[in-house]
Amino acid sequence: DSGVTQTPKHLITATGQRVTLRCSPRSGDLSVYWYQQSLDQGLQFLIQYYNGEERAKGNILERFSAQQFPDLHSELNLSSLELGDSALYFCASSSRAGGSGTLHFGNGTRLTVT
Amino acid sequence: AQRVTQPEKLLSVFKGAPVELKCNYSYSGSPELFWYVQYSRQRLQLLLRHISRESIKGFTADLNKGETSFHLKKPFAQEEDSAMYYCALRPPGTASKLTFGTGTRLQVTL
Numbered sequence: 001d002s003g004v005t006q007t008p009k010h011l012i013t014a015t016g017q018r019v020t021l022r023c024s025p026r027s028g029d030l031s032v033y034w035y036q037q038s039l040d041q042g043l044q045f046l047i048q049y050y051n052g053e054e055r056a057k058g059n060i061l062e063r064f065s066a067q068q069f070p071d072l073h074s075e076l077n078l079s080s081l082e083l084g085d086s087a088l089y090f091c092a093s094s095s096r097a098g099g100s101g102t103l104h105f106g107n108g109t110r111l112t113v114t
Numbered sequence: 115a116q117r118v119t120q121p122e123k124l125l126s127v128f129k130g131a132p133v134e135l136k137c138n139y140s141y142s143g144s145p146e147l148f149w150y151v152q153y154s155r156q157r158l159q160l161l162l163r164h165i166s167r168e169s170i171k172g173f174t175a176d177l178n179k180g181e182t183s184f185h186l187k188k189p190f191a192q193e194e195d196s197a198m199y200y201c202a203l204r205p206p207g208t209a210s211k212l213t214f215g216t217g218t219r220l221q222v223t224l
Contacts, residue, residue, distance in 0.1 A: 004157070033211070042120075042216030043200060056211045090158065103212060105150075105158040 004029075004106035006091050012112045018079040021109045023091030025072055030095065031055070032074040033103060034066055037088040049074055081113045116141040118203050120215035127191050127222055135186040135218050137175075137201030145203045147177055147184040148212065152198040161186075161199070171195070191222045 005024040013019055025032050034046040045058035049068035060066075063081075068074040078085060088110050092103040117140045127133055139145065147164040162170045164177040164184060175186045184201060198219050202212040 035214070040216075043202075043214035045211050045213065048211060058211065092158075102160050102163075103150075107157050 004091055004093050004104050006106035006109050008109055009107070010110045010112070012114060013081060014114055015081055015083060017081050018077065019081065019111065021076040021078070021089050021111070023074045023076070023106060025074070025093030026104050028095060029093035029104070030072065031093060032068055032072070033092045033094075034074070034076050035090040035092065037090060037108070043090070046076070078111070083113050086111055086113045116145065116203050116205060116213050118201050118213055118215035120201055120218045122218045123216070124219045124221065127220070129193055129222055129224055130190050133188045133191045133195070133220065135199050135220065137184045137186065137215060139182050139184065139201075139203050141182075141203060141205065143205060144179070145205050147175070148202040148204070149173070149175055149186050150200040150202055150214070152200070154197070158200070193222050193224070196220055196222045
């Protein structure tokens, strides 16, 4: 399957901890986006990388950081976790930094902070 | 700042009935509008985009700039249309940062 792959599927951890979510984009896609989906707020854009460089930033907390590696996979790091960080975190990729590239989504990582 | 509003969290219709999923946006310009769909246990995927003016799986959506709306419509709902639907907006000429609405769950019953 050459689609967007996210690991892990589920993650349960305690408040104060730090986790890393991983995303492998679709083959050939250079752009990676991270979104947070919570019950109340729908899909919130966090951050975008294009070919290793940060391209756009959304409502991403300072406790969160991300990077895109030379092989184009991306990691989203969440630290000092709070109960409110519990959500589905989606990664998406597209072939272009801007313009009309369609986003292709992964299955998401469900994070539960207890 | 741009905003997408989907006023209905859940829309339940009978099979064969018409469907309209509402989407309103606020943006002072000419954005690109999209509908994404998430079927049960599947990933979010693009359903249609306004610039393509296409009909996918019987769904259409017309951009109404006067009303700043992009409602999704289908004349006869099918059971397989049951899913979560998200309306999304992207300002033109920017990195592909989509702003999503909160989503509407469509439930089609017999």
